[in-house]
Amino acid sequence: MKCIHSLVLPLAAIGALMFPAVLPHGASLDPIDSTGVQVQPQQQNGISYLSGGIGEDEAKAIQQAKGYNLHMTFSIGVENKYVPDVDVVIQKEPGQTVLTLSQAGPLVYVQLPPGKYAVVATRNGEAKHDTADVGSGTARNLVFHWGGEN
Known part of the structure; x- marks a missing residue:
């Protein structure tokens, strides 16, 4: 029995290294240095966004x-580098624009009212299209990725 107990602790430690705890998307236990944070909630046409x-x-x-309730991420290249230069248009179907960002x-x-939306994200003239059916439950995540580094 001693032999089994002496194996359990090292195996548990190896398991913790191989399979670290998975946090939900967006969750971080690390503190934020708010002095460098410039993001403020904004509104357009009654729609709040960050x-x-x-x-x-x-x-x-x-x-x-x-x-x-709608989270979008924009990235480029094989390294998935974040990019901050995307034009976004969100339309409530059929074709009513609710948000336009440059x-x-x-x-x-x-934060959108529940419904189905068409999203167009454009970077350097290359448009990516997706749809999002949002409600009051879990946020919908859209990822827009461009292959080039320019």
């Missing part, structure tokens, strides 16, 4: 924000 995420503290601040990102969180 746009930013330049730097680790600003990204954490947005990811920890509550009450936004030079947004790399993270954009939006």
